[in-house]
Every structure is written in structure tokens, then in C-alpha cells.
Amino acid sequence: MLVYIKTALYSKGTTMCMMTMLEGRCIINQSESVRFSSTVEYIGTMVFDGCVNLVSIEVDEDNEEFDSRDHCDAVIDSNDRLMIGCYRTTIPRGIATIGRDAFWNCVRLKEFVIPEGVETIEAGAFYGCVG
Secondary structure (H helix, E strand, O other): OEEEEOOOEEEEOOEEEEOOEEOOEEOHHHOOEEEEOOOOOOOOOOOOOOOOOOOEEEEOOOOOOEEOHHHOOEEEEOOOEEEEEOOOOOOOOOOOEEOOOOOOOOOOOOOOOOOOOOOEEOOOOOOOOOO
């Protein structure tokens, strides 16, 4: 299932949910692929908590705030901060920071290479990664 996100993601209490809803419930946890449109301007933390099936993350190339350069399966902000990843994420060169909660509860993450140039790993970046 592909979810195409046209709007911002937000936090509602302790549950992360996207503003695009299906039958009144958050559908992102069922997704294998997520594509952010060019109009997304804000993304909260822990957005994909519990998304164990997520294998593909893509950002529209016309988005001015975020990108997924080099088909890295991650969301990177304009400050070269990796904000969201999944177990298939490959961190591209030029990333300075792995953001807060970027891989929160990514239980399928087994192996990870952090390239030279990463200067900061923020709190909770790999929280719950049991692999």
C-alpha cells in the first residue's frame, strides 16, 4: 500500500497520525511506501512509529523543505538532517545529523552504516531498534 501525503504530519497526544485519514483512523501504520508531496512543509517526530512494513520513503523532487536524495529511503531536511528513516535507509554523504527519533522503533533495522561527516546523533534516534 502506498500512502501519498499531501499535508503535514502532526502529533495528537502520544499517537502520531497523518492528516490524511481513511474511515477516521490513521492509515500510515499499514503502509509499505510513503511519498511526501511537494507541498509538505512540516513533519513531526516519531511519525512512523510502529510502521514495521515500511520499506520505501520518497519526497517529491519539487519539495523545497525536504528531500530523499540518492533514493536513500529517508526524509532529509534543508539543513542536511535525516529526519525519518526505515530499515532500508542508506544515509547519503553530506548528512550532518541523524535527527531525533529518526528510526524510532524501527524493529527491522539490523545493520546500519553511518558515513563520515555525520557529526550529531540526536536523542532517541535509534530508540527501540532491537535488531
